[in-house]
Amino acid sequence: MNIAVASGKGGTGKSMVAANLAFSLSVAESVALVDCDVEEPNLHLFFPEDQPEVSPVSILVPDVDPDRCTLCGECARFCAFGALVAARDRVLFFPLHCHSCGGCMVACPAGAIRETLRQIGTVTERSISPNLLLVTGTLNEGEVLGVKVIREAKGRAGAERWVIFDASPGTSCPVVETLEGVDFCILVTESTPFGLHDLALAYDVTLQKGIPSGVVVNRSDGKDEVVHRFCNENNIPVLAVIPFERKIAEIQGSGDLIARRDPAWKDRFCAIGRACRSLMEEGA
Amino acid sequence: MRICIPSKGPEPGDIVDERFGRAPYYLIHDTETGKNESYKNPAAEGMGGVGPRAAQFLLDHDVNVLVTARVGGNALGALKAGGITILLYDAAGSTVMDAINAYTTGGLREQ
Numbered sequence A: 001m002n003i004a005v006a007s008g009k010g011g012t013g014k015s016m017v018a019a020n021l022a023f024s025l026s027v028a029e030s031v032a033l034v035d036c037d038v039e040e041p042n043l044h045l046f047f048p049e050d051q052p053e054v055s056p057v058s059i060l061v062p063d064v065d066p067d068r069c070t071l072c073g074e075c076a077r078f079c080a081f082g083a084l085v086a087a088r089d090r091v092l093f094f095p096l097h098c099h100s101c102g103g104c105m106v107a108c109p110a111g112a113i114r115e116t117l118r119q120i121g122t123v124t125e126r127s128i129s130p131n132l133l134l135v136t137g138t139l140n141e142g143e144v145l146g147v148k149v150i151r152e153a154k155g156r157a158g159a160e161r162w163v164i165f166d167a168s169p170g171t172s173c174p175v176v177e178t179l180e181g182v183d184f185c186i187l188v189t190e191s192t193p194f195g196l197h198d199l200a201l202a203y204d205v206t207l208q209k210g211i212p213s214g215v216v217v218n219r220s221d222g223k224d225e226v227v228h229r230f231c232n233e234n235n236i237p238v239l240a241v242i243p244f245e246r247k248i249a250e251i252q253g254s255g256d257l258i259a260r261r262d263p264a265w266k267d268r269f270c271a272i273g274r275a276c277r278s279l280m281e282e283g284a
Numbered sequence B: 001m002r003i004c005i006p007s008k009g010p011e012p013g014d015i016v017d018e019r020f021g022r023a024p025y026y027l028i029h030d031t032e033t034g035k036n037e038s039y040k041n042p043a044a045e046g047m048g049g050v051g052p053r054a055a056q057f058l059l060d061h062d063v064n065v066l067v068t069a070r071v072g073g074n075a076l077g078a079l080k081a082g083g084i085t086i087l088l089y090d091a092a093g094s095t096v097m098d099a100i101n102a103y104t105t106g107g108l109r110e111q
């Protein structure tokens, strides 16, 4: 089963939920945890460093053969992203603008463009335990094609019983890419009015994608009426409420997982996983 | 010499636009014939890379000199590689005609 963990904004504890869920389920079953927050991946910080296996993620970009190029400018006029300019004596290429669409190659009447690989990021695989694989997508600084790295990272998981994707915060393209093809989405929120606004935005994305979802309220001060009302009105199940407790904050502050330190929390996170599964089956 | 001035409208009396890549119009003044041509910027509303695309537009229209407030990174490289001289003219609210006059008078600084 594939579960995405998302939130309308950063700082809700989304990664903490994803890491605890993955850890808890992996005690008994095989789990892949995929960090899709490629601009700022952080899940590996929750797990002791193992032997990471790093592989490059590359895209195809044009390579102009100056001997064949007639400087006609067709490629540049074709490119909607301004990645090519045919100057007086050569074609300039601005790699950060290139979306790897391949169109310029087709547009070139002289057959002067061939495709070449350019690395934009990496995918790192770590075997945390025999039952837990952590996959981290990382986009290189300044690069824009994060969705490509997300796709690549997601592709590394699949054989496991549970696959958990940690989305980037917000509701933009990378989040939509992360949600692609998942069975269920856990929305992590805080019990503030701002939190509710962001929750509503994230919930909208799951609706548009037709993905069933459930809410985890994090850092709850016990006054979660607004969140519960919103969930009731929209018929979204509340999967768990994690209280704002000094003990929990301390464990997390030290970079540890509450499920690793406290078996009761491990059981609670396993129950969240089971709830996701039965909700998905109900919806199917 | 063909001088290009990014502008908010198609006429010489229209106001100059200080955003090179996003300017809605490019007015090209030919110093030999004294004639003006005006073009709608095809990339003004584009998603990205408007600077390089504008540079390509100027190259396609045989522009020698660009008179504008400032030009950003990639477009600057493209214009320089294309042999186009960039003269800085930053007088908010002035017209294309004013810019052409400033060019003719001389003294504009090169970027």
Ligand code: SF4
Residues within 6 Å of the ligand: A061, A062, A078, A079, A080, A081, A082, A083, A084, A097, A098, A099, A100, A101, A102, A103, A104, A105
């Ligand atoms: S591959 Fe597409 S985006 Fe990249 S330079 Fe060519 S036309 Fe532009």
Ligand code: SF4
Residues within 6 Å of the ligand: A064, A068, A069, A070, A071, A072, A073, A074, A075, A076, A086, A091, A107, A108, A109, A110, A111, A112, A113
């Ligand atoms: S389309 Fe081909 S021949 Fe024309 S400028 Fe581009 S690379 Fe050169």
